[in-house]
Structures are given as C-alpha cells and as structure tokens.
Amino acid sequence: MFERFTKGARAAVTGAVTHAERAGGDVITEEHLLLSLLDQPGGRASFAVAALGLTDRRDTIEAAFAEVRRRGGLTRADTEALAGIGIDVTEILTRVEGAHGEGVLTGGRGNRRRWFGQRPFTAGAKSVLEKSLRIALGRRDRFIGEEHLLLALVACPGAAADVLAEHGASYGAVERALYGTGGHGQALAG
Numbered sequence: 001m002f003e004r005f006t007k008g009a010r011a012a013v014t015g016a017v018t019h020a021e022r023a024g025g026d027v028i029t030e031e032h033l034l035l036s037l038l039d040q041p042g043g044r045a046s047f048a049v050a051a052l053g054l055t056d057r058r059d060t061i062e063a064a065f066a067e068v069r070r071r072g073g074l075t076r077a078d079t080e081a082l083a084g085i086g087i088d089v090t091e092i093l094t095r096v097e098g099a100h101g102e103g104v105l106t107g108g109r110g111n112r113r114r115w116f117g118q119r120p121f122t123a124g125a126k127s128v129l130e131k132s133l134r135i136a137l138g139r140r141d142r143f144i145g146e147e148h149l150l151l152a153l154v155a156c157p158g159a160a161a162d163v164l165a166e167h168g169a170s171y172g173a174v175e176r177a178l179y180g181t182g183g184h185g186q187a188l189a190g
Contacts, residue, residue, distance in 0.1 A: 030160035
C-alpha cells in the first residue's frame with residue numbers, strides 16, 4: 001500500500017513517526033498523523049486545514065489531545081455514552097488522579113521494548129491508513145495523498161475525529177475544503 005502514497009503522504013507518515021519520537025511515545029497514533037499533516041506545506045491537505053482554520057488553532061488541537069490522553073484515551077463520545085448510563089468520567093478521573101497523581105491515565109512512556117528501534121502504529125492509526133486507501137479507491141484516484149489521510153482521520157471513529165469535529169472539521173467540511181461543494185468524484189483544480 002505504501003507504494004501508492006504520494007511524496008506528501010509519505011512525508012506525513014514519516015512526520016508522524018517524528019512526532020511520536022519527540023513525544024517519547026512507544027507507538028504512532030492518529031494524533032501523530034494529524035499533527036504531521038498540520039506541518040505539511042503546499043499540498044491539498046495543507047490547503048484544507050488552512051481553509052478550515054486548523055493551522056491557526058494548533059495549540060487548542062494539541063490541548064484537546066492532551067485532555068484525551070488525560071482521560072486514558074476516552075473520546076468525548078465515549079465520555080457522553082458513559083454519562084448516559086450514569087458514569088461520570090470526570091468524577092472518576094478526579095478520584096484516580098487524587099489517589100495516584102495527575103496524569104496517571106496517560107500511560108507510561110518509554111517502558112515498552114521496540115523491535116529494531118521501530119515504533120508500531122496503533123490499531124487506530126492503521127485503520128486511518130487503510131481507510132485512506134479505501135477513500136482513494138472510492139474517489140477513483142490511483143494514488144493515496146495527504147488529502148486522503150485527512151479524510152480518513154475525520155472518517156475513522158476515535159480521538160482524532162473527535163478533536164477535528166470539535167474544531168469544525170467534520171467529514172463534510174473537510175471534503176468541501178478539498179473538493180468544493182460537489183464533493184465526491186470531483187478533482188481539485190490545479
């Protein structure tokens with residue numbers, strides 16, 4: 001599949017590895033893929049993230065991911081679903097952090113062995129990569145570009161999709177920013 005990636009998409013995946021390394025993470029997550037896409041200049045995805053105002057709100061995006069990590073990876077949807085059955089995640093988090101220290105649910109960093117120094121992709125990050133292929137095929141593109149990665153990030157349920165939605169980047173909004181109002185099947189001019 002990686003051979004179908006454009007230069008920009010490969011740079012985004014490589015950048016995700018760099019983000020994971022800088023953060024001291026043991027794995028490469030959807031968060032790392034998104035942050036790497038926010039760093040990519042000059043491609044379709046960079047145009048879309050700029051048009052949606054995401055580039056200017058990088059600090060709030062990173063803060064939202066920090067809050068997801070603080071909740072032990074629970075998304076806003078997870079938290080709301082649990083609240084619907086009477087479980088207050090905020091209360092539980094407060095009690096756990098009171099007993100064991102702030103940030104205890106963020107998980108340990110640097111304590112797992114990596115084979116040959118490589119960090120694996122999480123199941124969620126793998127799903128994003130696989131979904132990007134399906135999106136490209138659905139659009140009849142012969143390549144996987146960073147725009148397909150961005151669409152996959154908003155299409156796959158999880159923290160990245162939640163954070164993007166909180167910042168006004170739903171699947172429809174991203175698709176309109178990439179391809180105009182016609183969306184599916186249209187190619188971006190230029």
